[in-house]
Amino acid sequence: MAECRGLGHSVQRKEDARFIRGQGRYIDDVKLPGMLYLDIARSPYAHAKITRIHEETAMAVDGVAAVITGKTLEGFKLAWMPTLMSDQQMVLPVDTVKYQAQEVAAIVATSRYAAADGAAALEVDYDPLPVVVDPHEALKPGATKVRDDKDSNHIFHWEHGDADGTEAALAGCDTVVEQKMHLPRIHVASIETCGCVASWNPVEGHLTLYLTTQAPHAIRTVVALVTAHLGLAEHKIRVISPDIGGGFGGKVPVYPGYVLATAASVVTGKPVKWIEDRSENLQADSFARDYHITAKLGSKKGKVTALKLDTVADHGYSDAAANPSKFPAGLYHIATGSYDLANAHVSVDGVYTNKPPGGIAYRCSFRVTEAVHAIERMVDLLARENGEDPADFRLRNFIKPEQFPYQSALGWEYDSGNYGAALEKAMDMIGYQDLRAEQAEKRARGELMGIGISSFTEIVGAGPSKTFDILGIKMFDSAEIRIHPTGKAIARFGTKSQGQGHETTYAQIIAEELGIPPEDIQVEEGDTDTAPYGLGTYASRSTPTAGAAASIASRKIREKGRKIAAHLLEADEADLVWEQGKFYVKGSPDRAKTIQDIAFAAYTNHPQGLEAGLEAISYYDPPNLTFPFGSYICCVDIDRGTGQVKIRRFVAVDDCGVRINPMIVDGQIHGGLTMGIAPALLEEISYDADGNITGGNFMEYLVPTAMETPHWELGETVTPSPHHPIGAKGVGESATVGAPPAVVNAVVDALWHLGVRHMEIPMTPARVWDVLNEHGAAATR
Amino acid sequence: MIPPSFDYHAPDTLEEASRLLLANPEAKLLAGGHSLIPMMRFRLAEPAALVDLRRIPGLSGIREEGGSLCIGAMTCESALEKSDLVQSRYPLLADTTRVIADPVVRNLATVGGNVAHADPGNDHPATMLAYRASFVASGPSGRRTIAASDFFTGPFSTCLEEGEILTEIRIPEAGPGSGGAYQKFERKVGDYAVAAVAVQLQLDGGRVAGAGVALTNVGLTAIQAGAAEAALVGSDGGDAALDAAAEAAAAAADPADDHRGSADYKRAVVRVLTHRAASSALARAREAS
């Protein structure tokens, strides 16, 4: 029998055959007969009254077929749409625009070029209104009000933990550090922008939506709900999510363009394609982060005791975050991190400003990056304040292996962990003590070198139905497996890969459980007509949920297989022993039936009283989240002349439980680390006082290239999740979440002796030089 | 990011190209397209027609002739990178081309386009000023040679006249004791410079006999830093002279605050880079002595 290469094998990715040959099928590859093209005219102002839209100026362009405005949509009650956070958002404005680059009108034309010319030609009269950009200003009495339908710019107050107990604990500490920090707006900037092709069939009353979405099933339900009044129903809606060129959370929300293309298809009776361009993607799609955090961390006799985080969250003009519905600040309350501390309180105040709406989780399980940044910065500060090396301080204050399952002060039950082992391994790999010695020598010579640690704990795999839902839909996920007569299989999932390698890893899970080699298993996702219902792929949830479902469904098949094998072997079910890929009779291993034999019999010779066929489905409701963790150590050199930070070495030890495909895990970590150093050093979308976007194209929004990316040195420890069927945890986001504070801690470490205690991100050369200059440490050569 | 429509011409001769330019005042020459086409995609430039220079023979190539290194205007950056002549004898030029954009862009972007575009962020203009290069242009009224110091008249503007086409760049031939260096500081690969400094030196008996110092992206055009040149000429290239030159270059810079940093910061970067470029140029000139 061929080796089945289940868990732990670096099987080459099945999907790569088409990707590396340019044969992936992305949204812009979808071309339907008679298709029209849609482009969007956008607002130059961050806040303005629209006094008139001169539709005739766009209609005058050759090839333009229709102009859709907010007034048009209002007629169909489609000018507004709900956000995932139960707020609402304009599809098109009826009278006022609220942020620069907001959609103002849609132009539908017979070619992509004509649509663009129409959008450029459209004249719109605006009366500019006062703008509020800074969320702290927005909270002040008398501030410009962003939303006409609300009383103030304050969206919500959310808090968690014991406020009084935490205050009291902090008062009892002998050492307390306090620090403000801002995690600025950033953008996922995936290679493929967003887009869709909407195809309405008026005869059948059927809508097909080809969509760049990470959550096709949820989108189908949302579309059904918001269009019910127009006569659309869920069985007449098919969402197809083809290959996706990067999602990272940016392809979870519903964007106005999707609704516009759908409306345009219904109005024209033709398929309509909308593909966002690069600037639109950066300027108008959901951003991430934008948390202003005030953190306090206290210790008593060197033991971390209490954490307090107060946060102002800038959501732009609408709370269009993509969190589970009961969590307005996502899983921010993972903020106690890897440390055993008894008192914690976190609060978040959401605020409206004249900026694009959002708050999505950029490669992060709902605000975990913000939480990890806060705790890892604060632990570093507190270590220094205690006069202790940050590594030693961490090792002493970690939750200990024997404390798992661990109840955190903010109410989570951590499944498993061995934090000390991961940090010690990272210190070993990088030669921590030698680096400290080198740093001392360099410092004596006036050179700036720093070493930074981040020992993060993540919380991924949302989530248990008790608390996790999106608009009421529980956050289970699904797998449906059918074994064909010849022993090959097809498996379909409610998730949707955007580069994570699901076609390979899911096949390996099934291979492990059933002994069918991965290449014999066809994995499909993304078509709501064929795949079982699931909530999609984001927040590192696919392995914890759908991956678990793959195991459970496989085991159901195995149990039916046992009955068939018993029938074929004329043995008692209880006497059969499963060994990967076959059942044999206890004591006589030669009397065996392989899974392929069993599959054939399921269709050709099934026992009487048992249904024919061999298939199973599982909707997996995880009992808990999974808590991957790791320790990263970053070593930087700083050029005193230019302020440039160079990452010399970066060691990442990750523990994501059992590794399904080690090569894919490494790939996820490589990509995640690159996306992790990006906000630390390069990326930011900022706004001037008038709400003009600066950093809205790739000249200013600095995505790292291979040249900025250091050589990653990876290590691993393996602490299985006790509640996941194969002991795996999510790993897609660990590195993005864990890396930024390691870089910040390294830079602050390099500058500590100058009196520097904190650096805001991105730590651009100009920002670092300003600090050097302030401390008289800038060089002239 | 979709440009408006435009006409496209691909003439076979310079005369025909000039004629097309004169006939269409809204037309633009197209070389490698890596400055012009992005501007068209942003609709910052909306030329009614493009006149592509690619089919005109004789506009690319690198050779030494008549006391000059002659570079055809349509020579692409990667050709400079692959030229043994440039790599072995013109280190300032070799440094410059290596830090322009990325390899993909350098396969198409041309030296002539880089100079003619006159973006203060482009790297070749400062290098050409430091080299004391001259540019050959061909137009309706014939051929003329323009000194680099006369060529750049403002941001994105040159002294080229209607219908005139840049055909060749001439750099004084490298002799014994010459050496140069380009130091560019960028936020990431492919970025335009926060600041960059070109230094070209001529040594004579251990002393600096001639110096060219010019700055990128710290003013409306590339800036020739005459005072920095003066600080170097006649010196032995010791640290005091380098510091003085660096100080003078920083004073000559006229930067603006933007995403790349404050004016103060950019001036400081010019100071640092001038020192570094001059040290490296000196070492190379000594090696070539």
Ligand SMILES: Cc1cc2nc3c(=O)[nH]c(=O)nc-3n(C[C@H](O)[C@H](O)[C@H](O)COP(=O)(O)OP(=O)(O)OC[C@H]3O[C@@H](n4cnc5c(N)ncnc54)[C@H](O)[C@@H]3O)c2cc1C
């Ligand atoms: C991502 C990216 C990064 C870049 N980074 C850098 C960088 O770091 N440093 C840098 O210096 N440049 C950079 N560039 C610009 C690149 O080097 C340009 O291609 C170059 O500036 C122009 O050369 P071109 O051949 O592409 O000219 P084109 O774009 O074809 O033309 C530019 C302008 O010059 C005119 N023109 C072209 N040739 C002639 C001629 N022979 N006579 C008269 N007029 C002419 C054209 O009409 C046009 O107005 C970058 C470009 C990109 C796309």
